[in-house]
Amino acid sequence: SYVLTQPPSVSVAPGQTARIPCGGNKIGSKRVHWYKQKPGQAPVLVVNDDSDRPSGIPERLSVSNSGNTATLTISGVEAGDEADYYCQVWDFSSDHPGVFGGGTKLTVL
């Protein structure tokens, strides 16, 4: 089955830029979605389809996707950005088409 790999944790100081990678075989050919989840809450879509941000999501969040790595970039990190972030794709070559990365805990120092 298709595997998405994320680092367990990323730490950044307030005001700095956080980059959260999501690795997968030829992920650059797929549409990658990103979710933010705070403790005890349901996930929230923050970026879909490679670059679309739902209403209310700040422009500080951007994505890139090429080759075997997609990256969520959060500029000017704020305390409220601290959360778990998950990437997600669809891969119908396997028997488990909905695929999430393992998640990355973003810590704001």
Next chain:
Amino acid sequence: QVQLVQSGAEVKKPGASVKVSCKAAGYTFTNYYIHWVRQAPGQGLEWMGMINTNDGITSYAQKFQGRFTVTRDTSTTTVYMEMYSLKSEDTAVYYCARPDSDSDDFWSGSYSAAFDYWGQGTLVTVSS
């Protein structure tokens, strides 16, 4: 506004079954699929399966085939997921989620929708 409201927490013994509901409101129910995603304690998200709310056709991850069923009731705009032969490893929060597209065909092989609305989650605890 779009809402997905799930039923309350459940505690079950190993080998039992559980049925969780997800009531949809604020949009045309039969225009959007509903997916189920679960999250074990301290773990990541895991896609389980989905239902076409228009015709009731389902698709499940192979891992859950035979032990997981999704149904819907269009008269009450509610989707149900049922798991059988529960094990301790099934202890998790179960979420229903709606995709952001009402035209993307899951069976086309090029489905690429994101989940833009989620239920609040239902904790299912399996313990003897």
